[in-house]
Amino acid sequence: MKSLLKTSLPTKSLLVLLLLASTALAADPLPSWNDTAPKKAIVAFVERVTKEGSHAYVPAPERIATFDNDGTLWSEQPIYFPQAFTFDRIRHLAPQHPEWREKQPFKAVIGGDMKTVLAADERALLELEVATHAGMTTEEYAQLVRDWSVKAKHPRTGRLYTEMVYQPMIELLDYLRANGFKTFIVSGGDAEFMRPWTEKVYGIPPEQVVGSSMKTRFELRNGKPVMVHLPGIDFIDDSTGKPLAINEHIGRRPIAACGNSDGDLQMLQWTTAGTGARFALLVHHTDASREWAYDRTSPIGRLDKALDEAHAKGWTVVDMKNDWKVVYPFEKK
Amino acid sequence: MKSLLKTSLPTKSLLVLLLLASTALAADPLPSWNDTAPKKAIVAFVERVTKEGSHAYVPAPERIATFDNDGTLWSEQPIYFPQAFTFDRIRHLAPQHPEWREKQPFKAVIGGDMKTVLAADERALLELEVATHAGMTTEEYAQLVRDWSVKAKHPRTGRLYTEMVYQPMIELLDYLRANGFKTFIVSGGDAEFMRPWTEKVYGIPPEQVVGSSMKTRFELRNGKPVMVHLPGIDFIDDSTGKPLAINEHIGRRPIAACGNSDGDLQMLQWTTAGTGARFALLVHHTDASREWAYDRTSPIGRLDKALDEAHAKGWTVVDMKNDWKVVYPFEKK
Numbered sequence: 001m002k003s004l005l006k007t008s009l010p011t012k013s014l015l016v017l018l019l020l021a022s023t024a025l026a027a028d029p030l031p032s033w034n035d036t037a038p039k040k041a042i043v044a045f046v047e048r049v050t051k052e053g054s055h056a057y058v059p060a061p062e063r064i065a066t067f068d069n070d071g072t073l074w075s076e077q078p079i080y081f082p083q084a085f086t087f088d089r090i091r092h093l094a095p096q097h098p099e100w101r102e103k104q105p106f107k108a109v110i111g112g113d114m115k116t117v118l119a120a121d122e123r124a125l126l127e128l129e130v131a132t133h134a135g136m137t138t139e140e141y142a143q144l145v146r147d148w149s150v151k152a153k154h155p156r157t158g159r160l161y162t163e164m165v166y167q168p169m170i171e172l173l174d175y176l177r178a179n180g181f182k183t184f185i186v187s188g189g190d191a192e193f194m195r196p197w198t199e200k201v202y203g204i205p206p207e208q209v210v211g212s213s214m215k216t217r218f219e220l221r222n223g224k225p226v227m228v229h230l231p232g233i234d235f236i237d238d239s240t241g242k243p244l245a246i247n248e249h250i251g252r253r254p255i256a257a258c259g260n261s262d263g264d265l266q267m268l269q270w271t272t273a274g275t276g277a278r279f280a281l282l283v284h285h286t287d288a289s290r291e292w293a294y295d296r297t298s299p300i301g302r303l304d305k306a307l308d309e310a311h312a313k314g315w316t317v318v319d320m321k322n323d324w325k326v327v328y329p330f331e332k333k
Numbered sequence: 334m335k336s337l338l339k340t341s342l343p344t345k346s347l348l349v350l351l352l353l354a355s356t357a358l359a360a361d362p363l364p365s366w367n368d369t370a371p372k373k374a375i376v377a378f379v380e381r382v383t384k385e386g387s388h389a390y391v392p393a394p395e396r397i398a399t400f401d402n403d404g405t406l407w408s409e410q411p412i413y414f415p416q417a418f419t420f421d422r423i424r425h426l427a428p429q430h431p432e433w434r435e436k437q438p439f440k441a442v443i444g445g446d447m448k449t450v451l452a453a454d455e456r457a458l459l460e461l462e463v464a465t466h467a468g469m470t471t472e473e474y475a476q477l478v479r480d481w482s483v484k485a486k487h488p489r490t491g492r493l494y495t496e497m498v499y500q501p502m503i504e505l506l507d508y509l510r511a512n513g514f515k516t517f518i519v520s521g522g523d524a525e526f527m528r529p530w531t532e533k534v535y536g537i538p539p540e541q542v543v544g545s546s547m548k549t550r551f552e553l554r555n556g557k558p559v560m561v562h563l564p565g566i567d568f569i570d571d572s573t574g575k576p577l578a579i580n581e582h583i584g585r586r587p588i589a590a591c592g593n594s595d596g597d598l599q600m601l602q603w604t605t606a607g608t609g610a611r612f613a614l615l616v617h618h619t620d621a622s623r624e625w626a627y628d629r630t631s632p633i634g635r636l637d638k639a640l641d642e643a644h645a646k647g648w649t650v651v652d653m654k655n656d657w658k659v660v661y662p663f664e665k666k
Contacts, residue, residue: 251539
């Protein structure tokens, strides 16, 4: 009896584990999605490409999925969150820069006049970036981002910006990874702004974050190697920049891509033009009460041409209001 | 008895599995390395950073190891292998380009006059790249590389270039990965030249290959998205370019880096300047009979300043002749 017990104990643990595993598999992997077309399209696609022996089967290493960030994984209103970081930084540094009080767009940022700020041209906005980040080492910059990400609050919700991520999209990331996908961010935002927090918030490690970049120089300071940001943008990871960045960083064509604006159109075109099963998704911001509602004429996250192409080509368009049970994780309670 | 057998069978399988696993762990993971200092340094480093609770423990996601390619993972004589690809391409295209017969350095490439070719300046060599690869889509280029990688033979060994990889370094890659490391190539070679074969040869997937890049444009050709190489180099991943590329592509500082030339010096400086346990290795080409012997004055893979710094800082220097039992996998038989 004793020996029977001894041998059967591991077997029992194994059975319990198997039971737990099968329960986990049976549970709905996308609980925050309504049972509408987008959820069905996601599940159908994942089942097709992961079913061994099926015509559409894709080996795990080729299961690359790319996600835009601003407006696709987290909110982007009333201003892009990376801009909120820069603007917070300017307000923080303002006391040491009296000359900013009369100089636009600094003056508008300091005074909170977002209308003037957002009307400024790209060059003026670039000046803000340069003023706050040039001359800084990559490590100093990363530390500022880390501090900001656990402290700065959104003006409307009073929540951390990193809490204003989309619960349904986080479930989608998890679901894809549970099915052997490698998930990447491919965003117009600065990669160095995202990497300090994407692993914790999205489960996406720094090396799978592709983004825009500042010009940077390597140098020895008192024999210690540092990398220093220079005044200037090196690469803008938006529109045609997205497939180019995918080519440069990932080196394979994604089989799934998710975005929310015209800046994601070329990434979706590139993804869906490959052979075999492909999946393209656009988050359509239709929920003015839980989030924001905007599309064809919005200066932020404009969704116009990409929406037409999505309809024409049968890409999945998420109607945030109708397709998502909750928007943010903090609504779940 | 019957029920005892039933319950004990999975237990037996489990024991067999455990036994196999422990045997695998006990086996020498670096059989092609002599039991000299480099092997001991590698094993000591890996054991330190993977031992939970130890002062030097590094969580798996932060175990990033970067490897130069030419001269570190495969040979680079008598010319860098990516150049061999370009030169083969020029010879292949020569019949359609009668103007090349009298134009240097094309003439020298076609005639096999490597001395003249290697004496040409960078601009002239760039012209060769442009002549062979500009105007081509990324997919056409990848197909040419794939074809070349399974066909082109090295002039001295008569082996495929992709067979002239270093068996001890492949064991090192495997050993690191078995210990939770993520292995990256960070090479001066063109990333698009490496990605079609690195997964098969080194177990390194395309998204973990960082390299130089050609200027590339995204465009729609008859509605079909393509990426086309333009005449020009976008980024040279060498010297100070290596830590910059690590910052841009990986976004974390490696804890281990391996190279073989002065072009790897800054990568090794950046890697070892981080806090905690660090590992830096240089392959020193000392084996004229099994491979090549060259260092401080070689036009290819010059190892001069980095060798001095390695000695001064106690980095691991592999004496190929004394530290490696075999160089190439085909010697094993």
